[in-house]
Amino acid sequence: MKYIQSSQNPQVKQWKKLLTKKERDRSETFLIEGFHLVEEALKENQVVEVIISEKIGMPSRLDIGSASVTMVTEEIADSLSDTETPQGIYAVCRQLKTDDGVSNAKTFLLIDAVQDPGNLGTMIRTADAAGIDAVIVGRGSVDVYNSKVLRSAQGSHFHLPIIRGDLENWIQELKEKNIPVYGTALEGASTYTDIPAAESFALMVGNEGGGINKDLLMKTTANLYIPIYGKSESLNVAVATGILLYYLKK
């Protein structure tokens, strides 16, 4: 096992760069933190290397497989964390390539410009729970490999393909494959319970404040609405996603 003591070590500098979207995109990797996430990533063979603080030592119940392991000082380990109570365990993981495992997908979640990392992560976790085949994240959303998105998704990044793409193109492609695309909107929309549950569909949800871009809404098969029975103005976007996915999924 390698052991690194200097925060000036080039490998430490490279790990820290993974805290930026730019370097994650360039290297097609990302950094995860915490025992649960590392365990999920190892299970799914997505890990390039594991980084462990000498303070915690090698957890005996972790099945490392073929991943390399590096031990580092507590100071280096903490410098890779954005939480207040770092767990001392990290992994560098591979990003899935754009078209891995989606050619046969029948159910999709399309996400337009969701900006809160907790919301985006929770939506990915919810899509996973609902058995959705792929998540497509459009422009204007927070980066899917942002550390808070990863934390909120609780490992679902390793369970289903999460693809960054142009939603306009995706809507067109899905419709050509006879997969209905449902937007969510407050005006000119049908109550969601008017739509039948189905074996294949794509649900599109949008920005916390403004909803889905109007140009995209005009291209959908139909647009849905969740009735508000009380006095609140709207639902949280992750909650709305859960209600709709569990309703639509056959």
Added chain:
Amino acid sequence: MKYIQSSQNPQVKQWKKLLTKKERDRSETFLIEGFHLVEEALKENQVVEVIISEKIGMPSRLDIGSASVTMVTEEIADSLSDTETPQGIYAVCRQLKTDDGVSNAKTFLLIDAVQDPGNLGTMIRTADAAGIDAVIVGRGSVDVYNSKVLRSAQGSHFHLPIIRGDLENWIQELKEKNIPVYGTALEGASTYTDIPAAESFALMVGNEGGGINKDLLMKTTANLYIPIYGKSESLNVAVATGILLYYLKK
């Protein structure tokens, strides 16, 4: 309009004390921040006084009604905020008394030990949207008047009664009124779609990690389960609440 320049002013000290649960409980008031929340509170006549930073001045479109208004320096205003970008407007509001408006309530959300303020606030907002009549929050949950809970609930605190109470007593009382109480559990539970939607029901949800206390689960009418179709271990508690409330509500 009063104008306060000194952070040593006793009234400023009193407002700051409202950042603690202890003082909120003693005074039966709480502090809200931001234009949207203050507007909602004024609409529902829950405001004791409005506090405005001299930096923003009195917003012309705010209908103050009978509430008193105090102008303060930007420094004082910012000291009342726990956000990074304070909006410069606050209000001291009355807490609803325990039994306001629940004697005729037919639908309830019972919350056992939910600790994340964002989750609790989102659950209150979701209960409001679903037209639930009252929210009962048991011991071990984050304070319902915590500033992050208030922010996530987006004004729903002013739309429906939110009551702190003993869940065991509540379950018994509801059952005596022939209102079925549904817990949520992973074991020994029915798939939620096996339960019919109804005019009256109480849904109980629990802690993010451990779920509902086992003693409470044994006292319910039935316990429900949301199937997980993918590989995630569970759903976020606010998302689960949304799926179940929108399913159960007739």
